[in-house]
Amino acid sequence: MQIDAKLQEGIAAHREGDLQTALAAYKEVLTTDPDHADGLHFLGLLHFDAGKPENAIVLIRKSIEQNSKNASAYNNLGNILKLTDEQDQALEAYVRAVEIEPRHEEAWSNINVLLEGASNNDDLLPILTEIVRLDPDNPNAWHNFGLSLMLAGKRDEAADALERCLEFGADVWSDPVWHARVLCSLGRQDRAVGHLEKIVAANPDDTVARYQLAAVRGDTLDQAPEDYVKEHFDSFSESFDEVLRNLGYRAPELVASEVSELAEQKGTTYADVADLGCGTGLCGPLIRKHCDRLTGIDLSPGMLKKADALNVYDFLVEGELVGFLNSDLPTQFDLAVCVDTLCYLGDLQPFMQALFAALEPGGMLIASVEHLSDPTGPDYKVDPTGRYAHTPEYLKRSAETEGLSYTKEKPVVLRKELGKEVHGLIFHLSKPRKT
Numbered sequence: 001m002q003i004d005a006k007l008q009e010g011i012a013a014h015r016e017g018d019l020q021t022a023l024a025a026y027k028e029v030l031t032t033d034p035d036h037a038d039g040l041h042f043l044g045l046l047h048f049d050a051g052k053p054e055n056a057i058v059l060i061r062k063s064i065e066q067n068s069k070n071a072s073a074y075n076n077l078g079n080i081l082k083l084t085d086e087q088d089q090a091l092e093a094y095v096r097a098v099e100i101e102p103r104h105e106e107a108w109s110n111i112n113v114l115l116e117g118a119s120n121n122d123d124l125l126p127i128l129t130e131i132v133r134l135d136p137d138n139p140n141a142w143h144n145f146g147l148s149l150m151l152a153g154k155r156d157e158a159a160d161a162l163e164r165c166l167e168f169g170a171d172v173w174s175d176p177v178w179h180a181r182v183l184c185s186l187g188r189q190d191r192a193v194g195h196l197e198k199i200v201a202a203n204p205d206d207t208v209a210r211y212q213l214a215a216v217r218g219d220t221l222d223q224a225p226e227d228y229v230k231e232h233f234d235s236f237s238e239s240f241d242e243v244l245r246n247l248g249y250r251a252p253e254l255v256a257s258e259v260s261e262l263a264e265q266k267g268t269t270y271a272d273v274a275d276l277g278c279g280t281g282l283c284g285p286l287i288r289k290h291c292d293r294l295t296g297i298d299l300s301p302g303m304l305k306k307a308d309a310l311n312v313y314d315f316l317v318e319g320e321l322v323g324f325l326n327s328d329l330p331t332q333f334d335l336a337v338c339v340d341t342l343c344y345l346g347d348l349q350p351f352m353q354a355l356f357a358a359l360e361p362g363g364m365l366i367a368s369v370e371h372l373s374d375p376t377g378p379d380y381k382v383d384p385t386g387r388y389a390h391t392p393e394y395l396k397r398s399a400e401t402e403g404l405s406y407t408k409e410k411p412v413v414l415r416k417e418l419g420k421e422v423h424g425l426i427f428h429l430s431k432p433r434k435t
């Protein structure tokens with residue numbers, strides 16, 4: 001009884017951030033009973049909070065040796081392993097958590113994040129097969145089972161599992177349009193359209209579902225609507241960095257390395273730099289040293305809040321980037337970067353025109369786009385995820401029409417998505433110097 005009271009005292013202090021009192025209480029518990037499973041677990045969490053993840057892993061593993069049925073300990077172990085880049089071991093720990101407690105929401109959502117960035121999951125599939133068999137009313141189990149089947153290349157079985165997810169209703173999911181989007185890419189367009197039509201009928205103001213429906217139907221749209229972008233990224237802003245890290249997202253690094261190369265050739269910093277669609281600011285810290293003044297612009301207040309917390313931007317502007325470039329700017333930019341943002345604009349002509357006006361003579365843009373590789377097809381195309389890809393021929397033509405030179409193009413892999421590489425291009429534009 002006394003030992004439990006001491007543990008609770010430690011947990012309460014720990015929650016309030018008083019690590020010293022918590023440490024003293026956990027130590028007292030473990031002095032009385034060195035194998036106390038919860039004592040070891042919480043002392044492990046305390047070590048993690050104190051910046052010692054290796055100690056935390058050892059302690060939580062010891063705790064699990066004492067009580068192998070503690071799903072939360074496995075989930076916490078997974079979180080720490082994930083942060084120390086031990087993705088495979090983290091996945092193993094999360095799976096153990098849901099084997100013990102099949103409705104452990106947090107562990108399922110952690111499995112989901114890891115699976116979205118994984119390239120194979122041969123060990124996991126039999127376990128998930130068993131979990132859906134034992135708990136067939138478990139939405140998270142079906143969702144991750146579907147993902148896992150996709151990674152194994154079993155497209156039809158994956159589509160069956162994901163269709164099953166639709167039966168649980170839209171309210172169950174944090175991203176209610178995800179299944180429709182993926183079903184469409186698995187060839188079940190009719191099912192995806194039917195599902196999205198239902199969501200839109202129930203809530204005609206749902207901008208995300210409306211745009212997703214248009215994208216899945218293949219409607220002709222010149223760009224993603226602003227209210228869609230805003231809502232989508234506001235709701236994604238908290239998890240954006242982590243989700244993208246798990247997808248091996250490299251676009252900011254790739255663009256930043258082009259900036260570094262140019263800055264070195266130039267031998268001086270850029271005076272005024274714009275990060276167009278700066279998002280949470282992943283590119284800012286990587287290019288900051290080459291900029292005297294760095295301005296970020298984005299439609300999503302949620303993303304901008306994250307960028308602001310980095311303290312690397314001199315100015316952050318909430319707004320639409322073409323409108324911003326066309327506005328009465330206090331200065332022209334000698335460099336603009338645009339990372340993974342033109343995929344929300346299909347028709348680039350208004351962007352190119354605005355960019356020309358906003359760049360100073362000799363000014364440059366370095367941007368990434370998703371690569372549409374068929375030169376005989378359309379100039380740009382929206383895919384079921386709602387993102388546009390562009391042909392390099394179109395990038396060049398639309399830039400040159402506005403007087404910009406298309407000076408460099410480089411094929412790259414931007415990230416992984418559902419087991420596949422997403423191919424893109426980094427390209428440079430420059431505005432001619434005055435003659």
Ligand SMILES: C[S@@+](CC[C@H](N)C(=O)[O-])C[C@H]1O[C@@H](n2cnc3c(N)ncnc32)[C@H](O)[C@@H]1O
Nearest residue numbers: 233277278279282298299300320321339341344
């Ligand atoms: C995929 S995120 C990329 C963010 C950041 N550049 C990065 O690489 O991490 C795309 C960002 O572009 C913003 N965005 C999309 N269309 C926009 C537009 N027309 N004007 C301003 N921001 C836009 C979104 O709000 C989102 O933050």
